[in-house]
Amino acid sequence: MKTILFRLLKWLLVLGIIAAAVLTRPWERIPPHWHPWQPLAIDHPMTVVSKWKLSRLQEDPQQCLAVLETAPEGAIDYLALDDYTPVAGCPLTNVVRVSRTGVRFSSTFTVTCPLAVAWVMFERQQLQPLAxxxxxxxxxxxxxxxxxxxxxxxxxxxxxRSQHATANAFDVAGFRFENGQQISVLTHWDDEDATYKSAFLKDAHDAACGYFGTVLGPDYNQPHENHFHFDGSGFGFCR
Structure with a gap:
């Protein structure tokens, strides 16, 4: 008798929890940047969940383009490209041609759509505040x-193969500012005469680690002494 009563109470407790969940709908109060089933948007803060959603865009070109469409006006000027093979042995899929974002670039470039999403989020949420x-x-x-x-x-x-072979990498050498100042990764990474420029580079490098799968800079090795390497592979390799 006690066993039957115990089982009945257990099931009543389970049903009570389910009923409470249905009535209160707690999942509706989860912020979208923490909600695993809400689509990613450009202005979502970069959380662990946001980064997971970003990684899933590699296999979902249409969803990736939908995320780019959430960018505010002027945040990115791009052209979605059909899959193609510009050089034998290096086919490109899920790529976009970027003309500019909230900043100008030294030239237009082609990158994977998820890397373009990561860049715009990084630029708006980290680079501009650091500037x-x-x-x-x-x-x-x-x-x-x-x-x-x-x-x-x-x-x-x-x-x-390098991540550059699939356009899933972007190398940044320097930054220019509205007040006329310039910062070069090669010149200012450890510049003791312009410590604020060095501090900008160090903080930008560290912040990028939250947005890109792999971030390499001058402290990694000699080939990276003059640029930051950002790519979409991995999940937090930062050197």
Whole structure:
């Protein structure tokens, strides 16, 4: 008798919990940037859940383009490209051609759509605030070393393909600001005569680690002494 009563009470408790959940609908109060089933948007804060959603865009080109459509006016000027193979052995899929974002670039470039999403989020949420913090000025231009390059890592024969071979990487060499100042990764990474420029670069590098799967800079190795390498592979390799 006690066993039957215990089971009955257990089931009543379970039903009570389910009823309370249906009535209160707690999932509706989860912020969208923490809700795993709400679509990602450009202005969502970058949380662990946001980064997970960003990684899923690699396999969902249409959803990725939908996320770019959530960008505020002027946040990005891009052209979605059909899949194509510009160089034999290096097919490109889920890519966009970026003309500008909230800043100008030294030239247009082609990157994977998820990397474009990550860049715009990073630029709006981190780079521009850091520019105001360290230089009291808006960031207006980014000088880069390119995105797509059909090659192996470090051009080594027999090595695995670089993320650049799929346009899933973007190399940034310098920044220009509305007040006329410029910052170069090569010149100012450890510049003791312009510590505020060095501080901007260090903070930008660290902040990027929350948005890109892999972030490499001058402290990683000599080939990266003159640029930041941002790519969409991995889930937090930051050096």
């Amino acid at each position: 105001q913090q360290h230089l009291d000025s808006a960031l207006v231009r980014v000088d880069h070393l390119g995105s797509f390059a059909c090659r192996n890592i470090y051009h080594r024969e027999g090595a695995r």
